[in-house]
Amino acid sequence: MDSAFIELDRVEKVFDVHRKTGFMRRELRRVRAVDSISFTVARGEMVGYIGPNGAGKSTTIKMLTGILTPSGGRLRVAGIDPSRERTRLAHRIGVVFGQRTTLWWDLPLLDSYRLMHRMYRIPDARYRENLDRLVELLELGDLLDVPVRQLSLGQRMRGDIVAALLHDPEVLYLDEPTIGLDVVSKGKVREFLRELNAEHGTTVLLTTHDLQDIEQLCSRVMVIDHGRLMYDGPLTGLHEVGDSERILVVDLERELPPIEAPAPARVVKVDGPRQWLAFPAAASAAPLVARIAAEYPLVDLSVREPDIEAVIAKMLHSLGDTTDPPSERATA
Numbered sequence: 001m002d003s004a005f006i007e008l009d010r011v012e013k014v015f016d017v018h019r020k021t022g023f024m025r026r027e028l029r030r031v032r033a034v035d036s037i038s039f040t041v042a043r044g045e046m047v048g049y050i051g052p053n054g055a056g057k058s059t060t061i062k063m064l065t066g067i068l069t070p071s072g073g074r075l076r077v078a079g080i081d082p083s084r085e086r087t088r089l090a091h092r093i094g095v096v097f098g099q100r101t102t103l104w105w106d107l108p109l110l111d112s113y114r115l116m117h118r119m120y121r122i123p124d125a126r127y128r129e130n131l132d133r134l135v136e137l138l139e140l141g142d143l144l145d146v147p148v149r150q151l152s153l154g155q156r157m158r159g160d161i162v163a164a165l166l167h168d169p170e171v172l173y174l175d176e177p178t179i180g181l182d183v184v185s186k187g188k189v190r191e192f193l194r195e196l197n198a199e200h201g202t203t204v205l206l207t208t209h210d211l212q213d214i215e216q217l218c219s220r221v222m223v224i225d226h227g228r229l230m231y232d233g234p235l236t237g238l239h240e241v242g243d244s245e246r247i248l249v250v251d252l253e254r255e256l257p258p259i260e261a262p263a264p265a266r267v268v269k270v271d272g273p274r275q276w277l278a279f280p281a282a283a284s285a286a287p288l289v290a291r292i293a294a295e296y297p298l299v300d301l302s303v304r305e306p307d308i309e310a311v312i313a314k315m316l317h318s319l320g321d322t323t324d325p326p327s328e329r330a331t332a
């Protein structure tokens, strides 16, 4: 991988919020949404950017796209200062907001793509080639004539991903790309993103509340809290810092005493022939599964992941983070 493609050096974003505190009285509150964050992302990396609600994730993404101007620090994407050269940068980045669509609600999907073709001034041959490839990969061929408002959430999300990639961006910002999708649609979106990254080397910054998005896509994860970067490393490391656990749900042929599992795995619940075992999230489930399969009459099993909020909360707790949500300072 070559040198930094995304660079943040002590970036800050402070919002001034005026609040009415009484008749003719207003108070100015200063919200430090992003508080001196520094990191770099190399070209071709897929990085998870996670944190509790209000942590500053969207504010960071908005600064990276140039929608918001930092209050301090230095920020570059592909060598470009996003807030100064937003239009130039727009040709090199793609953005997908899971909760909002960039498509035209009343128009057939294909018409939205035609408009983007013109907006981004994509050469005709390239547009045609990209459209054909993306529509095939994301299985949207039968839906191109359907107005966006008639699409299911999963179809609309895939439609938005195509829209974000028609102009061959080098970096893709994804904000909750699998939110509300069923298991099959989530799988399709993840598989597509993996292929996109492997084949085109697209750099991806992913914000999500779904731990499996991170697990299946990102070799690196950054955790932000109260506007500050609290962790930057592999997901397994995040589990280790917080001592997170996964749960192995085991269905036996009949009701039996609690399974004698090798420590630190242990049975945490028994209900008839079903038993629940907790084990460290950073460890592989394979040895535990093999041992149970060899020694017990096993019918079925599944692994439950901890939810992302729980992992982050444990990690922050173990780091002794007890500060209040984004630092606010009354100035008047």
Ligand SMILES: Nc1ncnc2c1ncn2[C@@H]1O[C@H](COP(=O)(O)OP(=O)(O)OP(=O)(O)O)[C@@H](O)[C@H]1O
Residues within 6 Å of the ligand: 015, 016, 017, 031, 032, 033, 051, 052, 053, 054, 055, 056, 057, 058, 059, 060, 326
């Ligand atoms: N335009 C704004 N004006 C004032 N305060 C803002 C503005 N945008 C964000 N904030 C505040 O900045 C902080 C960080 O918000 P941000 O939306 O970046 O968080 P987030 O991590 O994306 O949260 P979520 O997961 O809930 O989307 C919050 O306290 C929020 O209220």
